[in-house]
Amino acid sequence: MAIKTKISALMLGTALALAASTGAFAGDKNVKIGVLNDMSGLYADLAGPGSVIAAQMAVEDSGLTKKGWKIDVISADHQNKPDIGVNIARQWIDVDKVDVLADVPTSSVALAVSNVAKEKNSLLLDSGAGTSDLTNKACSPNTIHWTYDTYTLAHGTGTALTKAGGNTWFFLTADYAFGAALERDTTAAIDAAGGKVVGAVKHPLNTADFSSFLLQAQASKAKVIGLANAGGDTVNAIKQAAEFGITSGGQKLASLLMFISDVHALGLQTAKGLNLTETFYWDLNDGTRAFSKRFQDRMKNHAMPTMVQAGVYSSLLHYFKALDSLGENPHDGAKMVAKMKTMPTDDPVFGEGTIEPNGRALHPAYLFEVKSPAESKGPWDYYKLVATIPANEAFTPLDKSTCPLLKK
Amino acid sequence: MQALYAQLLVGLINGSFYALLSLGLAVIFGMLNIINFAHGALYMMGAFCAYFLLNIFGLNYWYALVLAPIAVGIFGMLLERTLLKWIAGLDHLYGLLLTFGIALIIQGVFQNYFGSSGLPYAIPPQLQGGMNLGFMFLPIYRGWVVVFSLVVCIATWYLIERTRLGAYLRAATENPNLVRAFGINVPRMITLTYGLGIGLAALAGVLSAPINQVRPLMGADLIIVVFAVVVIGGMGSIMGSVITGFALGVVEGLTKYFYPEASNTVVFVLMVLVLLVKPTGLTGRAT
């Protein structure tokens, strides 16, 4: 699938020439969803094929097929590369007549694809990306950012931990835009909560060995070591921190971006005691449990959904509700986004919420602590809830948003 | 100053992996004249093998240390018998492409089955904890890695440079036809040598399993650095690759302390410098 897509992306010129507008006709009930994410790299476990399953579940749960709608879900691998992501997005919109680009993790790819969606009046329902720019300076009338962003992570973990006594911080920061943004946002949150950042070290992306950096963090005597990185980097840093006796030495580790798939990979013995912020956990309530069990049964490795995968489900469900109320597919991204913004969101996975004018979906976030093996009652029983962060605190307040759409 | 000692020691730990891997590459290059791009994938298989032994057969780390290199070594020998032997004597490019393709296939298969974030492997109970050296907290397991790799490297060096079997190997590297005409089954020796090199990679994989995640791309990330180490040390030089492995680990460790942003590139910068001054590598013989 992915390869096919790439090959045809090469023939973009041809494709564009052929892409004569077919136009929507009245009563059109055909919809095409394209799940565009990392299918094989470091984000494949937190998004990847699981997001495609989530999208299919959203189609089924929407009940639209019974009402005569025909909904297709296709997927492709953007390999975390903006150029590849953009090519696929263009090809999907122009040739395959895809209505919604869903998931799109990796901030750089998401920002690029958001531009394509805007240019072609398509629709981006982003779940996987972290950058809060998507609803700030890079906001778009064709983009809704669903699950979380760097603001959520910084304020969830940064503020809560600082208030709980972790008032000195040392950062291990991945040396690229996302890491820097995360460090910056979290530092602001820590300062606001009365804490202090005593030091930071930038490490290259995809570092296998963190011992040097961890030794520096250890020597800083900071109470909290903040990990402003993601995926494999985070996992390695945590694993090695346990080895160097950092957690047993009294310093706390705070992972600013971490998913349940990472905790699963680490094992509780290593990950126990970690603090992290997520907007979804399978074991929050009956609604999340029911969804997650069904999801788990479909996964090849029986993994529970991550918040990104749950976000794909939830965002598409809301999209289908909007379609249902319109009664036909207008094939008009901006129109759909506008419609979605007028409707309150409500589903069993993320609960009740709203979508802000800048495209930011609001819902509560949760500060979790990872259980110890003794506390865990079984597979995937990983988190205990430390604090619930209300929706209005979990995301950038509207008056602080730099989104140009708001200035009109 | 204390922090510096700590970084030096940490560098040695990474150097252990570089040394074990580049040693295997050097052995293979010497005998088969193949630049083995599959090395990283086979290193990864060593780590996975340890994981399987523990989780399927209940055999702990110590068994894995012996069994995983043997199992992966046998897999390597099958590769050599079925694929690599057909390109013997051809241009390096063929071996490079073939082994690179093998690496991609192996990694792809593992990724398909095990995802990308990896599986946990605990440090064996006997080696848990750490000791306070005054200037740093040294995890016992890391100390073990350094000592054990050093022993393995020296043993391998001894095997090749000081034993009769090693003499066969060195002679066959120079003139395989003549060595065979003396009554030595050179093709079998080539297969065993490849198995030995792969076994070393798998051993490094087992050693790294408790430190890093056991994940399909663990080798792909490491192997590029190791190739730089081999180039700096001199292709095919046994002692050169071991010493360069440890030394570059230390250099990298120091870089992480003084200028962490460059720690991923310092090895390649050194490689360029060495190639400019001495294209055969620091210990390489001109051929």
Added chain:
Amino acid sequence: MVDVKTAPDAPAKAGASLLEIRDLQAWYGESHVLHGINFDVRTGEVVTLLGRNGAGKTSTLKSIMGMIAKRTGSARFDGHELIKMHSDKIARLGVAICPEERGIFASLDVRENLMLPPIVRSGGLSTEQIFELFPNLKERLSSSQGTKLSGGEQQMLAIARILRTGARFLMLDEPTEGLAPVIIQQIGRTIQRLKSEGFTILLVEQNFRFASTVADRFFIVEHGKVIDGFANSELQANMDKLHTYLGV
């Protein structure tokens, strides 16, 4: 003098054919180098292949040794057909080669070079016996690199190492090439000694004068074929022909 023992497993009796070459053809890749070689070597004799450069003498030795992969015809050694055998199997039958340019290994020290070929049969020369044959080797034993020896020493090392293995049929490819007359004489004496101890020797030589001092019989190789052959006793009668063949 050294008490060099009889070559091991001495075949039934002197005079029987130890090696029979029939229509031996060989190719290096696409290039056809031997076009049908025929000759015999009897147990206990020294046979010399003569011929110009590129006539196929070395290729003949290599074909017998199995060092050329593509070959047809027949090469029977002591009842074994060699034509389909790999060289390591042939060596195990008791055939040994001292290749042209000696084949001393640079990455091995002198002792390792000497000890390299494995023992294929019982009854090879002991190291003591070898040092009595080649006294200079003993002094140079700890020399770091085999290729640091002088040419003569290298040649002696190359012969010495195959005497250890118990092989009773030795093929020597131009052992005198590029050596000083005094060394050549020493090698000549060594060959005569080996012959007297029962070794069978197949020699390739350009140095006709040297060959005439050690050989029992001669075969002339030209364009990948044996075109003539005669015993040492017929040498004088064939001198004119020889001059033509060898261009001397």
